[in-house]
Amino acid sequence: MQSLAGKTALITGGGRGIGAAIARRLAGDGARVAITYGRSRDSAEALVSEIVASGGEALALRADNRDPQALEAAVEEVAVRHGTIDVLVNNAGIFHTGTIDELTLEDFDRTMDINVRAVFVASKAATRQMPDGGRVITIGSNLAPRVPWPGIGLYSMSKAALAGFTRGLARDLGGRRINVNVIHPGSTDTDMNPADGEMSDAQRGLMAIPRYSDPSDVAGMVAWLAGPEGRSVTGAEFTIDNGANA
Ligand SMILES: NC(=O)c1ccc[n+]([C@@H]2O[C@H](COP(=O)([O-])OP(=O)(O)OC[C@H]3O[C@@H](n4cnc5c(N)ncnc54)[C@H](OP(=O)(O)O)[C@@H]3O)[C@@H](O)[C@H]2O)c1
Numbered sequence: 001m002q003s004l005a006g007k008t009a010l011i012t013g014g015g016r017g018i019g020a021a022i023a024r025r026l027a028g029d030g031a032r033v034a035i036t037y038g039r040s041r042d043s044a045e046a047l048v049s050e051i052v053a054s055g056g057e058a059l060a061l062r063a064d065n066r067d068p069q070a071l072e073a074a075v076e077e078v079a080v081r082h083g084t085i086d087v088l089v090n091n092a093g094i095f096h097t098g099t100i101d102e103l104t105l106e107d108f109d110r111t112m113d114i115n116v117r118a119v120f121v122a123s124k125a126a127t128r129q130m131p132d133g134g135r136v137i138t139i140g141s142n143l144a145p146r147v148p149w150p151g152i153g154l155y156s157m158s159k160a161a162l163a164g165f166t167r168g169l170a171r172d173l174g175g176r177r178i179n180v181n182v183i184h185p186g187s188t189d190t191d192m193n194p195a196d197g198e199m200s201d202a203q204r205g206l207m208a209i210p211r212y213s214d215p216s217d218v219a220g221m222v223a224w225l226a227g228p229e230g231r232s233v234t235g236a237e238f239t240i241d242n243g244a245n246a
Contacts, residue, residue: 007226008083010089011036012089015044020035020043022091022218024219034081036074037062041062066110084131086135092118095155119162135181136180137183140163145237159184179230186239208243
C-alpha cells in the first residue's frame with residue numbers, strides 16, 4: 001500500500017527544481033498531485049505528462065506567487081477538482097542577493113511577496129479545505145538560522161519568517177490534527193544553486209560532508225513528513241544541509 005494513496009497534494013513552484021522532485025516523489029507514493037508554476041509552463045506540463053505516463057494523477061496550474069488572487073484560485077480549483085487538499089507544500093521561492101547598500105525596497109517587496117506573503121496566502125486558503133490529519137510543509141533554508149556571507153540578509157529574513165509562521169500555524173491548527181513543519185535545505189543542486197556554480201566550492205567548504213544534496217533528498221523528507229510516520233511531528237524545523245550549519 002502506498003503511503004499517500006487517496007491523498008491530494010498541492011506543491012507551489014512544482015515545475016522544476018526541488019518542487020518537481022517533491023511532486024514526483026509524492027506522486028510515486030500514491031498522491032494525486034497539483035503543481036503551480038509561475039513562468040515554467042513547459043516544464044510543469046512535461047512533469048504532469050511524466051507522472052500521468054507512470055500511472056499517477058497530476059495537474060499543473062499557473063499561479064504567480066506575487067498574485068494572491070491567482071494563488072487562492074489555484075487552491076480553490078484543486079479543492080473543487082479533488083474535493084480536498086490533504087498536503088500543502090509551500091516550495092516556490094527566489095534567492096535575491098545583495099548587501100544592505102545595494103538592495104532596494106522593490107527587492108524587499110519582491111522577495112517578501114514570493115517567499116513569505118504567498119506562504120501565508122496559500123496556507124490560509126489550503127487549510128480552509130484541509131481535513132483532519134492534513135499537512136503543511138514549507139521549504140525554508142539553512143540560511144534562515146545562519147548567514148555565512150554578506151549579501152544574504154534579505155533572503156535569510158524571508159526564510160526565518162517561515163519558521164515563526166510554522167510554529168504559530170502548528171498551534172492554530174493542532175486542534176484539527178493538522179501538522180505544520182518547515183524544512184531547511186542547504187545547498188541543493190538546482191537552477192537556483194547549481195553544484196558546479198561559481199559559489200559552489202565555497203558552499204562545500206562549509207559542510208561536514210562536502211557535497212550538494214539532490215532535490216530528491218529534500219523530497220524524501222517531505223514524503224516522510226506527509227506520510228503516516230510524520231503524525232507526531234509538528235511545529236518543527238528540519239535541516240538537511242550535509243552539516244553546513246553543524
Ligand atoms: N537550491 C538550493 O540550494 C536551496 C537551498 C535552500 C532552500 N531552497 C529553497 O527551495 C525552494 C525551491 O528552490 P529551487 O532550488 O528548486 O529553486 P529553482 O530551481 O530556482 O526553482 C524555483 C521554483 O520556484 C518557483 N517560483 C519562483 N518565483 C515564483 C513566482 N513568482 N510564482 C510562482 N512560482 C515561483 C519557480 O517556478 P517558475 O519557474 O514557474 O516561476 C520554480 O518552480 C525555494 O523556496 C528555495 O528558496 C533552495
